[in-house]
Amino acid sequence: MAIVSKTANSASFRNSRRWLTVALALYFIYTFIPIFYVIVSSTKSNADLFGTFGLWFSGDFHFWQNLQDLFTYQDGIFSRWLLNTILYSVVSGVGAALFATFAGYAFSKFEFVGKKLSFALVLGAVMIPQTALVIPIFLLLSKVGLVNTPWAVILPSLVFPPGVFLMKVYADDALSNELIEAGRVDGAGEVHIFFNIAFRLLTPGFATVLILAFVATWNNYFLPLVLLNSSDNFPVTVGLSQWYALATSGSGGAVLFSIVMAGSLVSIVPVIAAFLIMQRYWQGGLGAGGVKA
Amino acid sequence: MAVIELKGVEKSFGSVKVIRGVDLKVEHGEFVVFVGPSGSGKSTLLRLVAGLEETSGGTILIDGRDVTNLGPAERELAMVFQSYALYPHKTIRGNMSFGLEVAGFPKDEIRQRVDEVARLLQLSDYLERKPRELSGGQRQRVAIGRAIVREPVAFMFDEPLSNLDAGLRVDMRIEITKLHQRLGATMIYVTHDQVEAMTLADRIVVLDKGIIQQTGSPLELYEHPANLFVAQFIGSPKMNVLPAAFKEGRISINGGVGIEAGKMTGTDVANVGIRPDDIEISPDGTGLIHGKVDVVERLGSDTFAYVAVPGAHAVTVRAPRDSAVAIGQDVGLTFRPERLQIFAVDGTSLRLRPGV
Incomplete structure (x- = not known):
């Protein structure tokens, strides 16, 4: 008897598709509500924020006023925080992605003593939350006098074990050994091969790790909270939470709620932009045609 | 052209002996084919000659020079891989120029040499294309072209035709024979296909379990196999x-x-x-x-x-x-x-x- 699978026209297929759509729609709403709340809230005045329904716009469009307040409050320190966050995230993201690419390539393509052990350590490090390491990092960095400098955030963020793992797996898959050997036969040195042949083919993996490391640093709160103490060095996360604390303590900062909302919105825009810009680099298939699979 | 000499060459991966003491001399301009079933060590032996694997014992001489501990480039050999191993982000010209660029040749000379080899292999029309825009046979010709451009002392082929369909394989086989006649270069060719071995080789080296079972001209092996393994492996x-x-x-x-x-x-x-x-x-x-x-x-x-x-x-x-x-x-x-x-x-x- 022939085995007939479901086709796009069969009733059971349409039924299961319908349920899947419903399930995904619910999940979408669940994840989108907080973002929607931020968007709606950032258009409200402080009074409307508490006086109107939270998930819809009030009649009074206060967005531009909120933005203006955001960038002028406390002599416009928010711009400073935003620049700090960009600096920390870009440097950490690029640095972490580069190190991850170097390490992943080495793990994938070279044999060396202690390879298994070091890779096991990398995998183990993936399991350890950075939060658990913040106090030791603080003690280490205070010994060398780097606490309360940008390096206090950047140096620890350059270590990104999930990136190393991703790049190892990606290099295994996307970069054939024969291609590297062809480079060697052609007389190219290892560094030359890495930058002229391997790196080009690892670009999609590099872009992925870059965006992950970038976002991780962008969203990092606890590390800068512990390691930075002057407001000038704060990233947006720590700065906004301080304003929020100020607002809830009620010491004359109640007006800050709407500014915090606008600040939250402004702080997620660059991340979304980064995702959109990096998207085209994720497209794999660059290796197609070079080696026959 | 080069004389390649292997003396007691051994190779182990961990505790597994893959090549167990191979002695072989490949003469000037000779076309030698290593043939054997999978796991016989034929590819490993080629990679040892090319310098892509380190020997565990024995010496390799090229034109009398001990190259056992030299890297692939210093041996001045060229290699054609089964998967072509073209650089996918470079054009055909870029692929063929790469070795010469690394060696620091002047731009004019590179251009001239690449053009010449492209003409020889009928690739002139494709020089500005990327590898993925070429057919399997064309890609393999580019890989061969990349090898020729460098004017190596000898050519290594690692199952270069295995990825091509049957008809194209026969065509390329004939092209490689012609190429050998034209260049007169020393060539070592690895294949598991005994028909390829019989048609291409001046001399066939039959390998099994890391040991040379017999060396000889195709007809010698066919008429006078040294043992049951060779007798059954050669001939179809x-x-x-x-x-x-x-x-x-x-x-x-x-x-x-x-x-x-x-x-x-x-x-x-x-x-x-x-x-x-x-x-x-x-x-x-x-x-x-x-x-x-x-x-x-x-x-x-x-x-x-x-x-x-x-x-x-x-x-x-x-x-x-x-x-x-x-x-x-x-x-x-x-x-x-x-x-x-x-x-x-x-x-x-x-x-x-x-x-x-």
Whole structure:
């Protein structure tokens, strides 16, 4: 008897598709509500924020006023925080992605003593939350006098074990050994091969790790909270939470709620932009045609 | 051109010995093919010569120079890989220029050399394209071109045709033969395909389990295999092997009638081998052995009959294309005793022929 699978026209297929759509729609709403709340809230005045329904716009469009307040409050320190966050995230993201690419390539393509052990350590490090390491990092960095400098955030963020793992797996898959050997036969040195042949083919993996490391640093709160103490060095996360604390303590900062909302919105825009810009680099298939699979 | 010499070359991966002491000399301009089943160590041996693997023992000399501890580039060899291994982000010109650029050649000379080789390989129209825009055969030509441009002392080919479809493989085989004639360069070629080996080689090296089983010209291996392994590996269809024994000055085949053993006195005869083209089908009741026709394959140029012989494996017979042989027919099989290969218990060939 022939085995007939479901086709796009069969009733059971349409039924299961319908349920899947419903399930995904619910999940979408669940994840989108907080973002929607931020968007709606950032258009409200402080009074409307508490006086109107939270998930819809009030009649009074206060967005531009909120933005203006955001960038002028406390002599416009928010711009400073935003620049700090960009600096920390870009440097950490690029640095972490580069190190991850170097390490992943080495793990994938070279044999060396202690390879298994070091890779096991990398995998183990993936399991350890950075939060658990913040106090030791603080003690280490205070010994060398780097606490309360940008390096206090950047140096620890350059270590990104999930990136190393991703790049190892990606290099295994996307970069054939024969291609590297062809480079060697052609007389190219290892560094030359890495930058002229391997790196080009690892670009999609590099872009992925870059965006992950970038976002991780962008969203990092606890590390800068512990390691930075002057407001000038704060990233947006720590700065906004301080304003929020100020607002809830009620010491004359109640007006800050709407500014915090606008600040939250402004702080997620660059991340979304980064995702959109990096998207085209994720497209794999660059290796197609070079080696026959 | 180069003379490549291997002396006691060994290679182990961990505790596994892949190459167990290989001695071989490849002469100037010679086309040598390493052939063997998978796991025989043929590719590893090539990679050892190319410098892509480090030896565990022995020495490798190129033109008398010890290159055992030198990297691939310093050996001045070129290699063509099974997967082509073209740089996918570079154009065909970029692929072919890469080695020369690394070596610091002037731009004009690079351009001139690449153009010349592209013309030789009919790639001139594709120089500005990327590898993915080319067909399999064209890509393999680019890989060969990349090797030629560098004017290496010798060429290494690692199963270069395995990824091509059957028709293209034959075309490329002929192109490689022509190329060898034109360049006169020393070439070492690895394949698991014995037809490729027979057609391309000046000399074939048959490998099994990391040991050279036999070295010789294609016809030498075909006519005088050193052992049962070579006998069965070289030639298509395979040589037929029948159990045999030495009895009172005669060699009894498959327990049946014996043939004159001539001067041969050895008692350790275990098998005889006979090529399908050396057997003739005769009417039932005649011939040296008997069987029933199991399968008949008509290829147009030839007819192959597979005859079930009691007490032995099926015997393959190459019959004329218009042979009337039919499935289920009882037949006798005859062959000239001097075409028999006789093998000892350990598989080595007993070169003495009956009647000699």
